[in-house]
Amino acid sequence: MSKTIRLFTALAISTIAFAACSDSSGTGTGLLTVRLTDAPFPFSEVASVDVYVVRVDARKTATTEGAAADETDHDGWTTVAAPDASFNLLDLGNGKTLTIGETPLPIGTYRSFRLILDTSKSSITLEDGSKPPISFPSAGQTGIKVNLAEPIQVTEDGSTLILDFDIGRSFVMRGNTAASGFNFKPVINAVAQLTGSVSGSVHANTATGAVVPNAAVDVLPAGSAVDYSGAIVRSGTTGTDGNFTIAFLQAGTYVLRATPPTASGFKPALLPGGLTITAGHATTGQVIIVAP
DSSP: OOOOOOOOSSEEEEEEEOSSOOSSSSSOEEEEEEEEOOBOOOOTTEEEEEEEEEEEEEESSOOOHHHHHOTTOOTTEEEEEOOOEEEEGGGGOTTOOEEEEEEEEESEEEOEEEEEEEGGGOEEEETTSOOOOEEOSOSSEEEEEOEESSOEEEOTTOEEEEEEEBHHHHEEESSSSGGGOEEEOOOEEEEOSOOEEEEEEEEESSTTSOBOTTOEEEEEETTOOTTOOSOOSEEEEOOTTSEEEEEEEOSEEEEEEEEOOGGGOOOOEEOTTOEEEOTTOEEEEEEEEEOO
């Protein structure tokens, strides 16, 4: 009997095995379920981010960004999902996922995944209904290499790959407002293991003070200071209620930072004591206090 492994994040891929083999080098197959979600988008003036996903491919050997970008090259690639449909990534925040395909996949170790997008059918819509220009790498189908944290093992017991389409870092504003347009610099991360999450709220001046909506919330490497400007582990944002959820974090220790909107007059602040994530556990009730 095959066993479904539930998915936990941004573009998520779950494997379910059919084979009677007990390791990752057999000749059987495992069923791959692909789900879609995203990292929360920080721009409050954006109504929707519609990305047209043609398909998702897997490959056992490592590949380069250039090789992944050539969507006409099928050498060594296996299509694991082919939704050929548009998805509003803003509908998939706070840990929500969407299954976009399933396929039997040979047991083994997979070191490369790519998304094939149709950029001519992808767009951003602002709250006023306008669509700002987006500079995509191509005007049609293009492959996007997934940043894989570690190879995924497809076995008879199943395994999980979670692909995190980080909107906030994938679409970079050209000017001071969203209406100026965006440059598309895709950031799609992946983890292949059980993950944890963190949720909480951002408040002004005290733990019971007014909530702070539209604050960027970033998970940073352990030891980071409030002015850290290096690579961000994961990013999110607070809603109108001041609450946030960042899911699909690998187990470990981190720093959690809140950056309020500039117009609020409040400065960035860190979660006191740092953040510890345990696999399979939801860390809740975390409060970040910001002040002028």
